[in-house]
Structure formats: structure tokens, C-alpha cells
Amino acid sequence: MKFRKKHNEASEVFTDSLNDILFILLMFFLIVATMANPNVIKVGLPRGTKDTKAKQNIMVSIDKEQQFYIGSNKIERSFIDSALIREIEKYRATVDTPTVVINADTSSYYGEVFRIMRLSKKSGARVVANVK
Numbered sequence: 001m002k003f004r005k006k007h008n009e010a011s012e013v014f015t016d017s018l019n020d021i022l023f024i025l026l027m028f029f030l031i032v033a034t035m036a037n038p039n040v041i042k043v044g045l046p047r048g049t050k051d052t053k054a055k056q057n058i059m060v061s062i063d064k065e066q067q068f069y070i071g072s073n074k075i076e077r078s079f080i081d082s083a084l085i086r087e088i089e090k091y092r093a094t095v096d097t098p099t100v101v102i103n104a105d106t107s108s109y110y111g112e113v114f115r116i117m118r119l120s121k122k123s124g125a126r127v128v129a130n131v132k
Contacts, residue, residue, distance in 0.1 A: 057095060057098040057099050057100070058070065058071075058084070058087050058088065058099070058100045059071055059101050059103065060080075060084065060100060060101070060102045060103070060116055061102075061103040061104075062102070062104045062108040062112060062113065062116075063108070064105040064107045064108065066108060070083055070084065070087055084100070084116065084119060084120065084123070085119070088120065088123045088124070091125075092124065097124060098125045098126070099125065099127075100120040100125045100127050100128070101129075102117065102127065102128070102129045
């Protein structure tokens with residue numbers, strides 16, 4: 001009897017190119033992860049493609065001397081709340097939800113702008129703030 005020794009070679013997979021691809025993918029994801037910093041908040045301003053504008057019912061302006069205007073009428077600071085509510089109620093009779101546009105100077109107090117916004121929202125109007 002002749003016993004023959006069998007040579008079983010283990011099959012091998014050539015992984016050199018696979019290692020290269022995995023290394024490149026790892027480097028790509030590491031670079032992209034460092035560029036996408038979650039602590040930075042980017043705010044994109046909307047850009048319109050058409051020349052249509054929302055109907056601006058009520059214009060409230062605050063200039064650099066902290067003077068209030070509804071339309072072109074100057075309103076005293078102590079009467080701005082009641083005058084704005086009166087204007088919103090006047091436009092509510094013709095329009096479902098009137099729009100209040102706030103034009104504020106950059107040197108105006110933002111507390112006043114937020115007060116006008118809050119009062120307008122509470123009265124049932126849409127608010128658009130425009131800071132110049």
C-alpha cells in the first residue's frame with residue numbers, strides 16, 4: 001500500500017488593492033467629518049427667482065432715533081401697542097391674516113423689535129422683520 005501525501009493548499013485572497021481602497025475611503029470620511037463642523041451654524045438667506053412680493057399690509061418702521069412709524073405716521077412709543085392692534089384689526093376685516101413688516105435700523109433696540117413681533121403674533125398677524 002502506498003500512502004500518498006496530499007498537499008492541501010489554503011486558498012488566499014489578494015487583498016492589497018482592497019486595503020488601498022479602504023484606506024482612501026477612511027481618509028475621505030475623516031476629512032469630510034472635520035469639514036462638517038456641527039458647532040458652526042450657517043444661515044442661508046432665501047433668494048427668490050421671481051419678482052413677486054408678499055402683500056405688505058402694515059409697515060412698522062423703527063429709525064435710529066428709536067422713533068416708531070406705522071406706514072408714514074409717526075406714533076409715540078407709549079401708544080405703539082394700541083395703534084398696532086388697531087391697524088391689525090382694521091386689516092383683519094379685509095384680509096384673513098394681515099402681514100406686519102418691521103423695518104428696523106441696525107442701531108435700533110432689538111428688544112423693541114421683538115416686542116412688536118410678539119404683539120403682532122399674539123394679535124394674529126404674520127410678521128416679517130427687515131433690518132437695515
